Amino acid sequence: MATTSVTIRMDENLKKQAETLFDEMGLNMTTAINIFAKAVVRQGKIPFEIAADPFLSEVNQARIRESLEQLKSGQVMVKTMEELETMADE
Template sequence: MKNSEKTRLTIRMDLDRKKKAERIAEGMGIDLTAAVNLFVSQMIKENGLPFKPTNNSLAIDLKQALKDVQAGNTTDYSTEDFMEHLNTPED
């Protein structure tokens, strides 16, 4: 896409959130401005948000679990091993 004219976008956000976003972008080798431009470009391409907004993390987890089972990404446990797995804290 050829842009002959540029404009400025000004947004307000929490300073801590901005700093975290800058660190993530820098870790990817880009600055925050480039990250926002990528987001907007993907928004245009998708004709909507480039992710599915939801407030139901359980539904997301269940959908992923179903995909894992359908793909055969499962683990077999004995009852004792399963109980140990449940009681082991995640990293």
């Protein structure tokens, strides 16, 4: 079977983390990517669910930015558990 090269761009830190994990599994990056590609072809889809992380929603990001600004300015507001639960329900 003929082989070909594929070049991809990836965050350097992600690559290092993936290589470390693959090494622990006894794989290299090429083998892991081939396993992924074969699963995609065999199943006719990405072999895992791809979904947005609700933590990264714009609302949460705005809250995080606001909290960081409060922390930087010394205006940290302590919330009660009830207030935190209400915020989580919004």
